[in-house]
Amino acid sequence: xTTEVFGKxxxxxxxxxxxxxxxxxxxxxxxxENNVPLNTQERYERARGMAWIRVERYWEGEFxxxxxxxxxxxxxxxxxxxxxxxxxxxxxxxxxxxxxxQIYNRCVGTRYCANGCPYIVRFFNYWEPVWxxxxxxxxxPDVTVRxxxxxxxxxxxxxRIRRGVRNAAKENRELEDGEIQTACQQACPTDxxxxxxxxxxxxxxxxxxxxxxxxxxxxYTLLPRLNTDPNVIYLAKVDPDREGGAGGH
Amino acid sequence: xxxxxxxxxxxxxxxxxWIKALAPVLLLGGxxxxxxTGAVTAFVITAWLGQPIPVxxxxxxxxxxxxxxxxxxxxxxxxxxxxxxxxxxxxxxxDCTFCHRTVTSQANAGVxxxxxCSYCHKVIGPEENPELAKLRKAAGLTxxxxxxxxxxxxxxxxxxxxxxxxPHIRYLTQHxxxxxxxxxxxxxxxxxxxxQVCSTCHGDVASMLEVKQVEALKMGQCVDxxxxxxxxxxxTVCHH
Numbered sequence: 001x002t003t004e005v006f007g008k009x010x011x012x013x014x015x016x017x018x019x020x021x022x023x024x025x026x027x028x029x030x031x032x033e034n035n036v037p038l039n040t041q042e043r044y045e046r047a048r049g050m051a052w053i054r055v056e057r058y059w060e061g062e063f064x065x066x067x068x069x070x071x072x073x074x075x076x077x078x079x080x081x082x083x084x085x086x087x088x089x090x091x092x093x094x095x096x097x098x099x100x101x102q103i104y105n106r107c108v109g110t111r112y113c114a115n116g117c118p119y120i121v122r123f124f125n126y127w128e129p130v131w132x133x134x135x136x137x138x139x140x141p142d143v144t145v146r147x148x149x150x151x152x153x154x155x156x157x158x159x160r161i162r163r164g165v166r167n168a169a170k171e172n173r174e175l176e177d178g179e180i181q182t183a184c185q186q187a188c189p190t191d192x193x194x195x196x197x198x199x200x201x202x203x204x205x206x207x208x209x210x211x212x213x214x215x216x217x218x219x220y221t222l223l224p225r226l227n228t229d230p231n232v233i234y235l236a237k238v239d240p241d242r243e244g245g246a247g248g249h
Numbered sequence: 250x251x252x253x254x255x256x257x258x259x260x261x262x263x264x265x266x267w268i269k270a271l272a273p274v275l276l277l278g279g280x281x282x283x284x285x286t287g288a289v290t291a292f293v294i295t296a297w298l299g300q301p302i303p304v305x306x307x308x309x310x311x312x313x314x315x316x317x318x319x320x321x322x323x324x325x326x327x328x329x330x331x332x333x334x335x336x337x338x339x340x341x342x343x344d345c346t347f348c349h350r351t352v353t354s355q356a357n358a359g360v361x362x363x364x365x366c367s368y369c370h371k372v373i374g375p376e377e378n379p380e381l382a383k384l385r386k387a388a389g390l391t392x393x394x395x396x397x398x399x400x401x402x403x404x405x406x407x408x409x410x411x412x413x414x415x416p417h418i419r420y421l422t423q424h425x426x427x428x429x430x431x432x433x434x435x436x437x438x439x440x441x442x443x444x445q446v447c448s449t450c451h452g453d454v455a456s457m458l459e460v461k462q463v464e465a466l467k468m469g470q471c472v473d474x475x476x477x478x479x480x481x482x483x484x485t486v487c488h489h
Contacts, residue, residue, distance in 0.1 A: 006481035095483050103484045105409040142356075144409045144489065158489040159411070166416055 007096030009175075011156055012198035012231035013182070014213040015072055018238045019192035022055050022070030029187030033157060035143050037129035050123040052154040053184050069237065072193065074184070075100060075121045075154035076222060076230035083113035083122060091151070098199070098231055099156055109149040118223055122153045156195065157182040177208035198231065299465035310461045311401045315383050322348075323444075323455040331458065332378035345444035345454070353443050356413040360400050363388045403460045404451070410468075410487055420478065421446035427478060 030036065030053045039049040053074040060067045077100045084092055084100065091106035092113050102122075114122040128148040131139070139145060142159035146152045157180075164180035177196055185193040196210030213219070218236040221229075295302050320328040324340035345352070348365065352358040367388035374381045382391070389395030406412055421428050425441040430448040435441055447454060452463035464470065468487075475482045 006483060006486070093484075095485055097483075099485075101485045101489075103488050105407075105488055106484070142411060144411075155485075155489060158485055162411075162486065162489070166413065170415065170419060 009197045010098035010199035010202075010231070011161065012077070012098065012196070012210060012214070012233065013074075013156070013185075014194045014196075014198075014210050014219075014233050014235060016192045016194070016213075016235040017071055018218070018235060019190040020055070020070045020072060021190055022057060022068065023189065024055055025187040025189060026053050026072060026184035026193065027051055027055060029183040030154070032138070033140055033143070033183035034155070035129075035139050035145050036152075037125070037127075038131065048124075048126055050125075050152075052121070052123070052152075071234070072184075073119060073121060073222075074232065075156075076119050076228065076232045077154075077156065079229035079231065080227060082116040082118065082226075082228060086112040086116045088112070097161075099158075100153075101155065101158070102151060102153055104144050104146050104150050104152065107150045109151065111151065113151060118226055118228070122151055125150050125152065174204075177206055177210075198233075299467065300462070310459045311403050313401055313459070314399055315387075316380050316459075318458050319454050319460060320456060320458055325455075328458075330378070332380035333375070340455075344442075345447055352414045352447075353418050354415055356411070356415065358414050363395065363398055404462050404466065406466065411489060412487070416480075417450075418443050418446055420480070421449060424478070427474075 031038075031051065034052060036050055036052055039051070043049050053072055056071050056073055058069040058071075060069055077098065079094070079098070081092075081094065081100045084094060087093075088110060089106055089108055091104075091108070092100065092102050095101050109124070111124050114120075114124055125146050125148050129145060140159070142163070160182060161180050164175060168175040168179070180195065182193070182195045185195050194210045194213060196208045198208075198211050198214050200211075202208075202211070213235065214233045216235055218238070219233050220236055221233060292302055292304075316331040318328065318331050320340060321330070321338050322341050322343050323345060325342050326340050327337045328340055330336040330338050348361040349358040350361070363384070366384055367390060370381060370384055370388070371390060376382075384398075385391045387396050387398050422441045422443055422445075425431070425438045425445070426436050428435055428441060428446050428449050430452055431445065432448070432453075435445050438445075450464050450466065451460075454460055471487065472482055474480070
């Protein structure tokens with residue numbers, strides 16, 4: 001039998017806000033990796049732009065003492081996901097590897113899940129996706145192209161996870177920490193995004209980089225009062241100007 | 250009883266002749282509609298559950314730009330030639346992985362480039378074979394411009410399914426008892442060759458003049474086997 005058993009991992013991501021420079025490389029990498037349709041100005045104006053990961057910008061202070069703050073927002077892969085129970089056809093559910101997944105061919109497009117999501121990271125295909133002719137051979141063959149009428153969202157680059165797991169099984173070994181990188185993580189020039197196994201019960205000799213970061217003093221989750229229990233953990237901005245030294249958003 | 254007879258006689262007298270002439274037509278028409286509906290329903294149901302009944306070009310074969318025979322290349326025994334009718338050619342027993350090179354390492358099995366064919370066909374095969382002439386033209390042996398052969402896909406799962414050959418070939422070579430439609434003796438081996446496992450999903454390709462899909466390859470089939478062999482059955486494994 002293989003050493004890789006399905007459901008052995010619990011995937012998560014650590015986002016170090018202190019390192020984020022707001023360069024948007026992750027946004028572009030995600031768009032290309034996951035066949036996300038192109039956004040036009042018109043789509044943004046109608047509030048129908050799509051980006052599985054986005055960098056939100058906040059201004060802090062008054063001119064001239066003004067600071068730009070950035071925070072990347074992606075699907076939080078909540079343990080208590082508000083999007084899951086509202087789906088009438090089980091197109092979105094929590095899989096044994098701790099991820100909130102969307103099965104496109106199961107989806108009938110009710111959009112209840114997007115209404116339920118407090119992080120606004122689910123996107124509905126209002127139009128059939130079109131790419132310019134020059135993009136024809138740029139689509140990722142490992143990712144389904146979603147048609148009109150279907151909900152989509154960050155999948156933690158499922159295709160890369162499956163490939164990593166398969167490669168480990170092929171070579172009959174354990175999956176190594178850091179072997180699987182999401183597209184956004186790979187593109188990040190400041191190493192602000194760290195994907196990995198964050199299973200608290202894992203008793204591997206090397207618990208992994210992401211796991212070692214989730215108990216950091218700076219760790220927090222988005223909208224904790226909603227009790228969604230996200231698998232995406234943020235590390236707060238270190239701000240020497242602020243009272244108390246380190247402050248978050 | 251008598252009154253019924255009276256009634257029929259009465260009707261017979263009063264009904265106009267054109268309606269009497271039409272009655273058998275209507276009856277036959279009704280039967281025909283019934284038969285057609287039945288046939289269409291049977292076709293739809295079989296297509297839904299597995300493979301459609303092979304009529305009207307629904308027999309799963311595809312007209313290829315060059316009539317490439319798997320029989321002559323991969324089979325054993327004498328096979329009829331596709332290019333020169335009446336001739337018989339000895340099977341070469343080539344290994345499937347010689348041509349489908351990535352099947353043991355990647356998602357796609359891959360169909361060989363023309364260069365691999367011209368490796369042999371630069372010299373092998375009679376000049377007058379029209380199929381080989383097409384091949385030599387595509388390979389740039391008889392004309393200036395080489396062009397890739399536009400092979401048509403035979404097996405194609407819907408776009409929302411991700412199939413990967415590599416783990417299947419690996420697992421089945423290690424567990425030969427799970428191979429289906431296997432050649433005699435293969436199921437008893439302790440380790441099978443990659444080319445001995447293809448029959449599980451593709452049937453006996455080596456004896457097909459034209460490749461056709463013999464297994465329905467529906468989700469039920471995939472998931473049943475995954476359950477039996479403790480392979481993952483989470484939706485995301487196949488749909489992402």
